[in-house]
Amino acid sequence: MIQRIQTLFWLINLLLLLLGYYFFPWPDSAFPFDATAVPVKEIFVGGVAVIQLITLLGYKKRLLQLRFTLVLQGLYALVFGLFAYHWWQSQQYDSLGWGGVLAVSMLLLVLAYRAVQRDERLVRSVDRIR
Numbered sequence: 486m487i488q489r490i491q492t493l494f495w496l497i498n499l500l501l502l503l504l505g506y507y508f509f510p511w512p513d514s515a516f517p518f519d520a521t522a523v524p525v526k527e528i529f530v531g532g533v534a535v536i537q538l539i540t541l542l543g544y545k546k547r548l549l550q551l552r553f554t555l556v557l558q559g560l561y562a563l564v565f566g567l568f569a570y571h572w573w574q575s576q577q578y579d580s581l582g583w584g585g586v587l588a589v590s591m592l593l594l595v596l597a598y599r600a601v602q603r604d605e606r607l608v609r610s611v612d613r614i615r
Contacts (some may be wrong), residue, residue, distance in 0.1 A: 491550075491600035492541060498557075498593045499537045501586050506530045509582030533560060547605045554598045561591045 511526040540553040565587040572584075 489544065489600070489604070491597040491604075492544070494593045494597035494600065495537055495541050498590045498597070499534060499541075501590055501593075502530060502533060502537070505583055505586035509586065511583065529560070529564060533557060536560075547601050547608070550601050551598060551605070554594055554601065558591060558594045558598070561587050561594065565591070 506526065536553055536557055540550050540557070543549050543553075565584065568584055568587070
């Protein structure tokens with residue numbers, strides 16, 4: 486599990502998410518509902534962390550890893566889009582730390598997705614030879 490490069494990408498992604506959770510402010514006005522009544526930050530970070538751990542521990546199920554990585558990319562893109570809309574509307578750049586975390590995380594997820602695809606192609610080519 487740890488000897489695969491995508492595992493490192495997912496672990497770095499998870500560490501970035503946790504560092505962002507503890508060190509960067511979350512713009513509550515970025516969402517179209519009252520984000521102070523609903524703990525959006527905790528739900529997002531908790532949900533992504535659970536999906537990330539399932540993806541990490543499912544190392545024998547490469548197709549499931551591909552799907553979960555796409556789901557994570559979609560979640561990150563959605564939240565990044567909401568933040569970008571908030572920054573564009575309010576001209577307040579108080580949460581650029583989260584923007585950086587999300588951008589680097591999306592890049593790491595793309596690299597992990599490509600590494601899993603490479604593994605899947607390798608396994609299928611070996612199956613053809615047998």
